[in-house]
Amino acid sequence: MGNWVHVVGTGTIGEPLIGLLTKRREELGIATVSFSKNRPTSEDVGKVEKMVRRGARLCVLPEIAANGGPLQSGPRAFEQAGYPKPTMLTPEAIAGADVIMDCTPEGRGIAHKAEWYAPRAARDPNFRGAIAQGSEFGFGKPYAYRINETALERGTDRFIHVVSCNTHNIAVLLRALGGTQLERLAEASFTCIRRASDVSQRGGFIAGIEAGTHEDAHFGTHHARDAYALLSTLFASEEHRDAVLGAPTTPRILSSACKAGTQYMHVIHADLLLRGRWSHDEIVDRLDGIPTIALTEFFDTPRVFAVGRDYGFRGRLFNQTVVNPKTVAVFPSHDPVFGHRTRIHLWSFTPQDGNSLLSSVAAVAWLLDPETFEQRIECVKKYLMRRI
Template sequence: MSETKGVYLRGTGVIGWPLASLLLLLQNKFGGFQVFVEPYRLQKAEIPQILSLLEKGAKIVDDGTNGVRTFFPEWISKEDAVAKSSVLCDSSPPGIADKRKSEYSDPIYNTIRIFIAQGSEHSFGPQFLYPDSVSLLEKELPRFIHVSTCNTHTLAGILRPFYEHSPKELPSLLEEADFFVIRRDADMAKNDPHVTGPLLVLPESETGTHHGRLLNEVYRELGFQIRLGSSSITINSPYMHLIRFHLRLKREIQREWLVSKIQNDSFLSTTELVSTNSIFSSGRDRGLYGRIFSHAVFPLSALEVLGKEVRGYAATPGDSNVHISTIFAVYRGLGLSFGPETEAFLSGIVLKEV
């Protein structure tokens, strides 16, 4: 393996900025790599967030067209930064990474062992979600992967308490799962317009909306499928997605057993709050960088266990619950051990009680 130990990040928005910040925290705590950040079409209003990354130790990249040299006297060229890197994370606006995939065959990227895209870049590569699909990266390292969407992380988090060691155990207990995804419309950090009322998200396959299809894509990579359905609406809220779930099981369980399984999962959270604005606000007030980082937040007062039926809600920390998956993939690409210290540090940033 090359001695190159750099992570090259493209994009500094609601996904890229906290990802860069977390990697810089890990770099400062454990060492082992450098972090290069390439802003996407840098605007003057974005200078403070770039300065915060520079203060943490990032190296800012000018690609010749993104305007970095206009605002910053010290920068590194894209060619030099890529040459020092073995992992590339593309956190640019939706659809950009898919369009760049052919660009990544250029010889300038020969040092890159793995390209990682975020969210809805479905033609980029197989989906990855930690810890559920960790086996995908334990085999020969894929050249391209895309980290699952925030809601896919939450759907997988809803089901994770129902197996002990591997998601492949799910079919032995789970008869059927139905998910209703209540989507927030515009991220608070963006100037997108709000919808004026509930807007239907149309079904697109036998599983319903794309949410169910994406979850089964994760499981298909692991060699199995489950019976599920999903539906969705978008509402005029800027805070969090909220998922209503209804599960039918093959045997009866106790509510205490399920609550214990949720609470003992390092990447799931519980709450006594009953509104997404309150959950969001708790994360803003108490979380690192104002974020929650868990895959799902379960309001325990709404959790119903009726023998073989389970009903409840889980809120999606939409701009933060993908990052630990990405960091695991980064470590694999760098050839660094994702050992107990690293995992303990990352589980420690999760707000277990929101």
């Protein structure tokens, strides 16, 4: 049958991912793309028709009826609701796909791993693995494209956790400015100003600013915790990790978050303290030297967002962050104990969904063949932009 990728979930990540996998299926070395849909809701008929028309295969749960009433799932229920004829049942796809990408809402990926993916991995040595998105901390090895490929181990890492869009932003800034092994990083703090909802969502919008709590006693919010976990995979020992990033109870990466009444983009304020003296031009050159970072002259999210809408894949920017060099401020100092230091302040725009999509496709390609994944995702890397 060839390489088979199954996507669970058709929301803001799942739907464009299905579109990307079907559009670039040949270049990615994928023979079959299938996806799960649980309930035959009338408002999703058009979306599913488009995905099937592009070559994805619809999979549904077995027939379920409520107390002898109308069917709530199963092939007949979907056909009665006007959907394309399902190709197979979801349990068959879970049991047969080479790679499974879970794009369901928060917490469900962990549950699906326990129910479906881990038992499959235990009994089937040919199962390449499963990938989860965003807020599924603990699902598997944390991953972001071009951040920690060297930490992935063939045959061992069958469960991969693609980190959230803001974690991508934080991690790429830390590696760009702190060094590939974070050898220049003394400390860092990030304030994530999150959009209230996606443009495709009706609920969750707010009229103003909503302050977030610091729910993590050590990191502040999950953004720093997830970035710490991601970057920790770069170190061979806990001692080395603690020397660079600090121990988990005394980390050198902290974060805060709030939510703003906008549907465009998240924005992050970064405050980094680096070892040594660094000029503004040197900092900008380091940012410009990272292929997944885009520079812009724009200061506002509507215009950055509009570039993705007009020129990105499905309206999305695949870069991990977007920075206006004019927001970069450099403050040199000298400590009698630690020597020369440079504090960096900057603002960055987070291409939500898009940066996670790039890492998701890279993770799929890596699970299918770690030796050739970089060449096969060239077809997706072309969506990266250098200037916005």
